[in-house]
Amino acid sequence: MKRISLFLIVLLPVFLYGCGGESNSQSENQAQNQEDETEESIVQNAVFTDLDGNEVSIDAYEGKLILIDFWETWCGPCLQVFPAMQDLREEYPEKFDVLAVTVGMNEGPEEARVFAERNDYDFEFLYDENKVFQRLGGRGIPFKVFVDPDGNLVSIEMGSYGREEDYKKTKDLIAQYFEID
Incomplete structure (x- = not known):
């Protein structure tokens, strides 16, 4: 049980960041495009x-x-x-x-x-x-x-x-x- 908890604490954030990094960039680009749009x-x-x-x-x-x-x-x-x-x-x-x-x-x-x-x-x-x-x-x-x-x-x-x-x-x-x- 401790190994699973340790795994989740250490590796889950890395995994989520890796999967979500591109989405964040896309979201930032979309937000910038909307800001540029008057x-x-x-x-x-x-x-x-x-x-x-x-x-x-x-x-x-x-x-x-x-x-x-x-x-x-x-x-x-x-x-x-x-x-x-x-x-x-x-x-x-x-x-x-x-x-x-x-x-x-x-x-x-x-x-x-x-x-x-x-x-x-x-x-x-x-x-x-x-x-x-x-x-x-x-x-x-x-x-x-x-x-x-x-x-x-x-x-x-x-x-x-x-x-x-x-x-x-x-x-x-x-x-x-x-x-x-």
Whole structure:
């Protein structure tokens, strides 16, 4: 019994260090890469997947104010604001777009597809396969990211102020970049 205990005390740490050394280096490299990655660069290089499996890049929407709205179908505050964002899409179709990005907390693209088919929203429904939400520090939804017409990060917001306030706030942002009525 003493030999086994001695073996575990002396050799187990050496064995664990040898097996874990590479993982620690990999973890350090990943942490360094994440530190090097700014919110601005994450947003500018964001790539999502549409519900048909195609990649969709933020730069495809250049020239418009973009709302990247991270959501899921069970999120009441997310769904409460969708009609207001649809109103803005209809009022300013050449100036404003909504990317409704399913985060993947409890759902995948299939739930988003069913929701999109049952509702008449003019949004681009996407899935966050590349963990943009997590890389931006997202912990809960609604989580909104606004991107200006040149592809630059405007703001990152957690939560919602309700349908009317989110409408006003977003319309004010549109007015900052475009002449509107």
